[in-house]
Amino acid sequence: METTRLIMVAVGGQGNLLASKVLGxxxxxxxxxxxxxxxxxxxxxxxxxxxxxxxxxxxxxxISDGEAxxxxxxxxxxxxxxxxxxxxxxxxxxxxATLPPFTVSIGKGVYPDVENIxxxxxxxxxxxxxxxxxxxxxxxxxxxxxxxxxxGALIQSGSLGFSKxxxxxxxxxxxxxxxLDKNLNAxxxxxxxxQNYSS
Amino acid sequence: MHxxxxxxxxxxxxxxxxxxxARGAIExxxxxATTYPGTPSSEISLNLFQMSQESDLYFEYSTNEKVxxxxxxxxxxxxxxxxxxxxxxxxxxxADPFMTLAYVGVTGGMVILSADDPSxxxxxxxxxxxxxxxxxxxxxxxxxxxxxxxxxxxxAFDLSEExxxxxxxxxxxxxxxxxxxxxxxxxxxxxxxxxxxxEPLRCVTVPAVSRQLHVKLLEKMNKAKGLSETSDxxxxxxxxxxxxxxxxxxxxxxLDAVKDLGIEGDTKILRLGFSNPMPExxxxxxxxxxxxxxxxxxxxxxxxxxxxxxxxxxxxxxxxNGKSETLFSRLSEYDPAMVREKIAAxxxxxxxxxxxxxxxxxxxxxxxxxxxxxxxxxxxxxxxxKQAARDMDIICPTDIGCYTLGFLPPLNMGDFVICMGSSVSxxxxxxxxxxxxxxxxxxxxxxxxxxxxxxxxxxxxxHNFTLVILENxxxxxxxxxxxxxxxMERLGLDGFGRINIENLVRALxxxxxxxxxxxxxxxxxxxxxxxxxxxxxxxILSQEPCALYAKSLKLLKPRAFKxxxxxxxxxxxxxxxxxxxxxxxxxxxxxxxxxxxxxxxCAQICPENAITPxxx
Numbered sequence: 155m156e157t158t159r160l161i162m163v164a165v166g167g168q169g170n171l172l173a174s175k176v177l178g179x180x181x182x183x184x185x186x187x188x189x190x191x192x193x194x195x196x197x198x199x200x201x202x203x204x205x206x207x208x209x210x211x212x213x214x215x216x217i218s219d220g221e222a223x224x225x226x227x228x229x230x231x232x233x234x235x236x237x238x239x240x241x242x243x244x245x246x247x248x249x250x251a252t253l254p255p256f257t258v259s260i261g262k263g264v265y266p267d268v269e270n271i272x273x274x275x276x277x278x279x280x281x282x283x284x285x286x287x288x289x290x291x292x293x294x295x296x297x298x299x300x301x302x303x304x305x306g307a308l309i310q311s312g313s314l315g316f317s318k319x320x321x322x323x324x325x326x327x328x329x330x331x332x333x334l335d336k337n338l339n340a341x342x343x344x345x346x347x348x349q350n351y352s353s
Numbered sequence: 354m355h356x357x358x359x360x361x362x363x364x365x366x367x368x369x370x371x372x373x374x375a376r377g378a379i380e381x382x383x384x385x386a387t388t389y390p391g392t393p394s395s396e397i398s399l400n401l402f403q404m405s406q407e408s409d410l411y412f413e414y415s416t417n418e419k420v421x422x423x424x425x426x427x428x429x430x431x432x433x434x435x436x437x438x439x440x441x442x443x444x445x446x447x448a449d450p451f452m453t454l455a456y457v458g459v460t461g462g463m464v465i466l467s468a469d470d471p472s473x474x475x476x477x478x479x480x481x482x483x484x485x486x487x488x489x490x491x492x493x494x495x496x497x498x499x500x501x502x503x504x505x506x507x508x509a510f511d512l513s514e515e516x517x518x519x520x521x522x523x524x525x526x527x528x529x530x531x532x533x534x535x536x537x538x539x540x541x542x543x544x545x546x547x548x549x550x551x552e553p554l555r556c557v558t559v560p561a562v563s564r565q566l567h568v569k570l571l572e573k574m575n576k577a578k579g580l581s582e583t584s585d586x587x588x589x590x591x592x593x594x595x596x597x598x599x600x601x602x603x604x605x606x607x608l609d610a611v612k613d614l615g616i617e618g619d620t621k622i623l624r625l626g627f628s629n630p631m632p633e634x635x636x637x638x639x640x641x642x643x644x645x646x647x648x649x650x651x652x653x654x655x656x657x658x659x660x661x662x663x664x665x666x667x668x669x670x671x672x673x674n675g676k677s678e679t680l681f682s683r684l685s686e687y688d689p690a691m692v693r694e695k696i697a698a699x700x701x702x703x704x705x706x707x708x709x710x711x712x713x714x715x716x717x718x719x720x721x722x723x724x725x726x727x728x729x730x731x732x733x734x735x736x737x738x739k740q741a742a743r744d745m746d747i748i749c750p751t752d753i754g755c756y757t758l759g760f761l762p763p764l765n766m767g768d769f770v771i772c773m774g775s776s777v778s779x780x781x782x783x784x785x786x787x788x789x790x791x792x793x794x795x796x797x798x799x800x801x802x803x804x805x806x807x808x809x810x811x812x813x814x815x816h817n818f819t820l821v822i823l824e825n826x827x828x829x830x831x832x833x834x835x836x837x838x839x840x841m842e843r844l845g846l847d848g849f850g851r852i853n854i855e856n857l858v859r860a861l862x863x864x865x866x867x868x869x870x871x872x873x874x875x876x877x878x879x880x881x882x883x884x885x886x887x888x889x890x891x892x893i894l895s896q897e898p899c900a901l902y903a904k905s906l907k908l909l910k911p912r913a914f915k916x917x918x919x920x921x922x923x924x925x926x927x928x929x930x931x932x933x934x935x936x937x938x939x940x941x942x943x944x945x946x947x948x949x950x951x952x953x954x955c956a957q958i959c960p961e962n963a964i965t966p967x968x969x
Contacts, residue, residue: 166723178367178532189499190532193474199755200933201723213498213605215531218690220707235718241707255721256931259942260763263719270716278710297947 155186157210158314159217163236164228165253166203169301172329173226174205176305179324180316181209189215200256202232209314224313225279226304228287229253234271237278244279247307247348248272249300251288283307285347294340302329302337306344307351318345355404360540368535370499370528371396374438374466377506379404381462382541383436385428386412387421389802390831391440392475393529394468398438399832406846409545414828414835417773417802418443422450422465429463429519430556431547434510438466441482442772446803448485453558454519455489456566458573461547462510463519465491470526471651471686477753477772479685481652486521486629490570492577493521493629494586497604499533505586505626507538512580516573521629525651527602527686578630586626587635593619595700596643598636598656600625603649603687610693614702631659637667647699648675651687674699722761727934728911728950730825730897731756733871735766736930736954738792738821741881745790748783752776752804754796755830755899756823763931766794774803780818781811790885791818797854798828798836805857811890812862819884819891822854825899833902843906858892865891872897874957900950912966913946914956919963926955926964 160177164170174190181188189212192205206217220241227233227248240246250272254265276282287303294303302325308314309321322338329337356366357376368376375397378386386405388398398414405412411428415421418439425437437447444451444467451465467485470476486493494509496502502524509520554562581587591611597620599607604624611620623639625631640646640663648657657675664673675681680695690706697704725732735756751757751767752775760767769779776793777800784791795804800822808820828834835841841849858866865887869877877895884891903909920942927935927942934949935942944955946967956964 165721174532175367182365182367182534187534188532191527192530192532199723199726199758200721202721212609212689214609214689215498215533215602215605216527216688218688220709221690231718232721234715237710237712237715240710242710254936255719256724256933256935257719257721259927259935259937260931261928262762263717266716266718274715 155210155315157208157212158223159221160207160209160224160226160314161217161222161236161239162205162207162226162228163232164203165232166200168228169298170203170205170228173301173305174207175328176321176324177207179328180321183320183323184316186210189213191215202235224308226308228300228304230268230271231266234266234274240279242278242280245281245311245313246275246279247283247304247311248275249287249304250284251286283311283348283351285344285351287344290343290347291340294343295336296333299333299336299340302340303344306341307348310345310348355400355407357400358404358408359537362537362539364537365534366537367532368499369396370502370524370531372400373499373503373535374506374524375400375404376535376537377503378436378464379410380503380538380540381434381507381510382543383434383510384410384543384545385425385433385435386410386437387415387425388438389415389418389421389443390828390834391443391468392831393470393526394438394440394466395831395834396529397466399834409543411545416837418447419450422447422454425463426450426454428547429459429461430457431549432461433544433547434462436464436466439468440476441467441469441480442476442478444482444485445772451485452489455491456558456563456570457556458517459513459519460517460550462513464506464509464513464522465519466522466524468524468526468529469652472526474526477770479652481655482523483628483655484653486523490574491519491521491629492516492627493523495523495600495626495628496528497601497624497626499528499531500535501626502528503535508586516577518573518577525601525686574630578633581627581630581632582635584627584632587632588624589639590622590624591617592621594642594644595620596639596646597622597649597696598625598639598646598660599623599649600628600656601651603651603692606687606689606692607649607696609689610696613693614697614704616700616702625656628656631656633663636660636663640664640667640669640671643671645700646671646673647696648673649681649687649692650675653683723758724761724931724933725755725758726901727932727948728900728952729755730871730895730899731759731823732764732930732932733874733897733952733954734821734823734895735759735764736958737869737871737874737877738881739764739766741878742790742792742885745885747790747792748787750776750779750783750791750793752795752799754799756794756796759794763928773799774807777804777807777820778810780820781807781814781816784816784818792821792885793818794821794823797822797824797826797838800854801837801852805861808858808861808863815889817889819893821893821895824854824894824896825902827899827902829899829902833899833905855894858894863890863892865889866894868894868896870897871895872952872954874954900952904950909950911949912951913944913949914951914953914964915944915946915967916942917963917965919961921961921963925960926958929958930955
């Protein structure tokens with residue numbers, strides 16, 4: 155597989171680490187080499203967290219600014235903030251449900267308009283899929299499954315070349331049994347939402 | 354069964370770097386492990402802690418890194434394979450035993466791991482701990498990838514037993530917190546009981562003894578140099594007139610760069626994995642037919658300085674560069690694109706980096722610093738101390754834990770932090786040197802770690818300040834590890850002692866000791882005010898479990914609150930405590946019922962009593 159660099163950005167606690175574990179397992183099942191790096195520690199306490207996944211031949215485990223082939227954003231303002239990780243050929247998939255930081259609620263910043271975020275991402279990158287993953291996660295039965303909804307959208311985009319079956323198997327292996335049905339439901343809802351998305 | 358205890362050689366599994374390191378210790382038959390938690394090392398000990406509950410592996414969370422290293426030093430001198438892990442600044446705490454243990458040596462294999470943190474993802478500095486190996490005369494191994502971290506752990510124990518020396522395994526965040534496929538190896542049996550053989554001429558480091566030990570230490574390092582000269586962990590890749598000498602994760606950035614730039618045919622790369630003592634002959638031989646050499650290493654010029662010295666000895670005049678204004682910095686971590694650019698520039702290779710996206714029409718995105726969780730007891734305590742000290746000119750030394758975040762607006766409670774435990778000792782200094790009122794904050798885990806000695810000093814030297822000990826019953830910041838004050842039965846573990854901090858503080862001779870329940874706002878403010886007015890050392894114990902920890906132990910039944918229509922929108926709640934469960938919707942404050950824990954602090958702050966429990 156030709157080297158493919160995926161960046162996932164999220165707010166601490168949104169489950170980007172679990173999403174990268176599932177993708178790592180899917181790579182193992184599909185016989186694709188992958189190296190991943192993630193940020194732990196205090197950033198998780200509601201700060202910005204990022205995972206980088208390098209699929210294929212390259213041996214570095216992190217991704218430099220401007221070199222992401224795919225950007226998966228769990229929160230729209232964080233997707234926009236991660237533009238510096240992208241180039242004009244980057245495919246972007248983002249959640250549109252907002253999580254304004256407390257700096258906004260204490261008047262230390264203005265939350266950008268989501269439609270403007272979508273327009274900017276579309277203008278600067280090579281393709282956008284924008285879905286309300288929180289609405290779909292609640293539909294799937296748990297607001298905590300936003301990460302799996304977004305995985306569904308990512309896999310549907312086809313840029314990783316993993317089959318749906320391999321990713322579902324990875325979900326079965328790496329997520330808690332008690333949430334399995336909700337997660338599989340969330341994955342499908344994300345997959346279908348991305349399929350129907352024509353910006 | 355714990356996945357890392359699985360005896361299935363050849364099995365391939367996706368592992369976090371720290372999991373691979375823990376697996377390496379298990380495969381090497383490590384029988385004894387000690388630590389104090391610290392990012393980016395904490396998942397190593399978390400896995401060993403879990404495995405110790407399912408096997409005869411001994412593991413303990415020691416009170417701090419000095420204690421951990423001394424406990425480990427005893428086990429390693431009783432013939433047991435022993436592993437002591439910590440974050441980089443932890444080695445500063447453990448430096449005293451570290452330096453002299455090098456003289457004494459070990460009888461069982463001992464590995465000391467320092468997890469460095471270039472770019473300070475979660476640390477107060479980015480010191481380069483490779484110098485501890487040179488400073489202390491210990492062999493050092495540095496992995497470049499997750500699978501290699503496991504292999505080096507295995508080899509480190511053999512190397513330690515061959516030299517009868519502790520071995521420093523030095524990693525960085527991008528090893529500890531990367532994931533990759535790792536292949537399980539065979540597992541050596543653990544020898545869990547040892548025997549200490551009395552050897553006063555080796556183990557009692559009085560001057561007469563240590564003078565002999567220092568001679569032997571240098572002999573051991575000579576032997577280690579011989580091993581480093583022929584080590585498989587110091588490979589040369591490729592051939593050509595361009596020379597690159599590299600360590601750690603930069604190795605992969607260089608490998609990818611050389612391939613991307615298409616100069617594999619002209620470039621040879623020496624990767625130093627067994628990097629102390631430096632392999633002198635190997636390096637001189639490598640330099641001999643190079644036209645130009647580039648040294649790529651995050652942090653200090655550790656290798657560069659040694660390589661230049663070897664070149665001088667070998668009478669070589671070829672350019673050797675690394676740290677400079679135009680090449681590599683001593684600051685932060687490196688990344689693939691930056692390394693690619695520097696290699697291209699240094700060796701004169703045609704290269705145009707990818708065009709950057711223009712971001713001039715992108716609106717300013719609000720900052721999102723980490724924040725204390727919803728229902729955090731620290732937030733309540735900071736608010737109450739701030740109210741109680743409203744009319745005072747205060748200095749607030751704080752310490753290292755989640756509560757360090759108290760320094761951020763709107764709380765702004767935290768003025769001085771340099772290392773763990775410094776809150777208490779610096780309070781002595783500020784209280785003596787100024788007439789300002791000193792109020793310091795320290796977590797319960799940090800207090801056990803290195804706060805007690807400062808408090809003893811305060812009582813003895815009759816200093817004047819108020820110390821707030823934030824008793825949330827866990828080591829929260831690094832992932833809710835236990836500490837000596839934790840109720841271990843709650844975790845289903847028995848056989849542990851438990852130290853009551855209030856009794857300890859009184860036993861140290863502190864006369865003014867009070868306890869507050871931070872979720873009782875008014876009562877707490879009154880108690881705090883009284884303590885602030887006491888002349889001398891006063892200690893306040895703020896007792897409330899960490900909300901995240903209590904939720905994980907199912908001790909907390911969240912009952913959400915809501916803003917009722919009695920709200921007149923003066924936003925006192927949001928502006929004074931900024932709990933992440935608040936959000937603003939068409940100009941009005943609202944509470945997110947999914948994340949509100951029900952601490953009710955905001956309800957008690959609101960002058961209109963407009964915040965009430967949400968009826969489900």
